[in-house]
Amino acid sequence: MNVLSHEKQCQVIAALVEGCSIRSTGRLVDVDKNTVMSLGVKVGEACARLHDAKMRNLNVALLELDEAWGFIAKKQKRVKPTDSPELGDAYAPITESRIKR
Numbered sequence: 226m227n228v229l230s231h232e233k234q235c236q237v238i239a240a241l242v243e244g245c246s247i248r249s250t251g252r253l254v255d256v257d258k259n260t261v262m263s264l265g266v267k268v269g270e271a272c273a274r275l276h277d278a279k280m281r282n283l284n285v286a287l288l289e290l291d292e293a294w295g296f297i298a299k300k301q302k303r304v305k306p307t308d309s310p311e312l313g314d315a316y317a318p319i320t321e322s323r324i325k326r
Contacts, residue, residue: 229256229260229264234264236254237250237254237260237261237264237265238264238265238268240253241261247261247262247265292317293317294317295315296313297312297313298312299312299313301314
């Protein structure tokens with residue numbers, strides 16, 4: 226089993242954090258896409274454990290979140306008048322929430 230050097234691992238994670246795709250990260254860093262996936266999962270799970278361990282007993286009065294956007298089958302600008310009304314942009318709005326103490 227081959228193990229990536231620490232430097233290569235850092236390059237992979239840096240590329241993923243910058244928004245590069247798995248395939249482009251593999252090409253940029255010269256590693257297999259399955260290796261990129263495996264390292265991404267490993268680091269993601271470690272980040273989740275760290276977050277869960279450290280983010281405890283927080284006194285939060287205000288949460289501010291952005292909406293989630295996606296599209297169904299096609300983007301809104303491609304929807305034709307004859308298409309189903311379910312097609313196109315889809316938003317899941319999230320508004321500010323106040324937590325009462």
